[in-house]
Amino acid sequence: QQQVKQSPQSLIVQKGGISIINCAYENTAFDYFPWYQQFPGKGPALLIAIRPDVSEKKEGRFTISFNKSAKQFSLHIMDSQPGDSATYFCAASGDSNYQLIWGAGTKLIIKP
Amino acid sequence: NAGVMQNPRHLVRRRGQEARLRCSPMKGHSHVYWYRQLPEEGLKFMVYLQKENIIDESGMPKERFSAEFPKEGPSILRIQQVVRGDSAAYFCASSERVSGYEQYFGPGTRLTVT
Numbered sequence A: 001q002q003q004v005k006q007s008p009q010s011l012i013v014q015k016g017g018i019s020i021i022n023c024a025y026e027n028t029a030f031d032y033f034p035w036y037q038q039f040p041g042k043g044p045a046l047l048i049a050i051r052p053d054v055s056e057k058k059e060g061r062f063t064i065s066f067n068k069s070a071k072q073f074s075l076h077i078m079d080s081q082p083g084d085s086a087t088y089f090c091a092a093s094g095d096s097n098y099q100l101i102w103g104a105g106t107k108l109i110i111k112p
Numbered sequence B: 001n002a003g004v005m006q007n008p009r010h011l012v013r014r015r016g017q018e019a020r021l022r023c024s025p026m027k028g029h030s031h032v033y034w035y036r037q038l039p040e041e042g043l044k045f046m047v048y049l050q051k052e053n054i055i056d057e058s059g060m061p062k063e064r065f066s067a068e069f070p071k072e073g074p075s076i077l078r079i080q081q082v083v084r085g086d087s088a089a090y091f092c093a094s095s096e097r098v099s100g101y102e103q104y105f106g107p108g109t110r111l112t113v114t
Helices: none
Strands: A004-007 A010-014 A019-025 A033-038 A045-050 A056-059 A062-067 A072-077 A086-092 A106-111 B005-007 B010-013 B019-024 B031-037 B043-050 B053-056 B065-068 B075-079 B088-095 B109-113
Touching (some): A010 A019, A019 A086, A019 A106, A045 A056, A045 A072, B019 B088, B019 B109, B031 B075, B043 B065, B043 B075, B075 B088
Antiparallel strands (some): A019 A072, A033 A045, A056 A062, A086 A106, B005 B019, B019 B075, B031 B043, B031 B088, B065 B075, B088 B109
C-alpha cells in the first residue's frame, strides 16, 4: 500500500514531441505528489508538484495530470528538448508523513 | 542562498572500514532526511533528524548505520564496517518544516566499497 508504481522504465521521444510518464498509488492518505528530475551524477531536483484538490497543474512546458478516482497521476512534457533528457521520479507523501515514497524512475531520452 | 551541501561527493572504502557522509542543510532549514539510492532504482528513506534529535530511523538498518545532527555542524551519516552491499548513492534532503513537501536534495555521496 506504500508503493508508487511508475511507468515506463525508459522512454525515447523525438525533439518537439510530448513525453508522458505515468504513476499509480494505493494509499489514499497521500496528499502530495511531486515530480523530481535527476541528471547523471546529480541529486534529484523538485520539478513540479500537485495536491489532489486539483486535476491539473501546469508550469511552463511541464504539466501534471491527476486522477483521484483512479489513483493515478502523470507528467507531460510538451515540446520536449534534448536538455530534458534525464531520469524522472514521481513520489508521494501524506501531510502527516515526511517520508517521500518514490517510484522507480523513468529514463527519458530526447532525440534531436 | 546555498543549496544543500554534501561531502565528499565520492567515497571509496574497503570492506570493514568506516564511511562518514556529511550534509549541510539549506540556510533556515532545520529538518534533514537521508535517502539511499541503488542503481536504476528510486530513493529509499533512511532517517529523519532535527537538530540534536533523531525523529525517525525506521528506514535505516539497525546495525552498522547511525546518524546524527548536532547543534553545531553538519548532519553525519555513519556506516561502520562497510560491506559491498552498502555501495550506493546517499542523498541528504532538507526542508523548512517537517513534511514531505518541498524537500530539497543535495548532490549526493557516491559510496563504493571495494
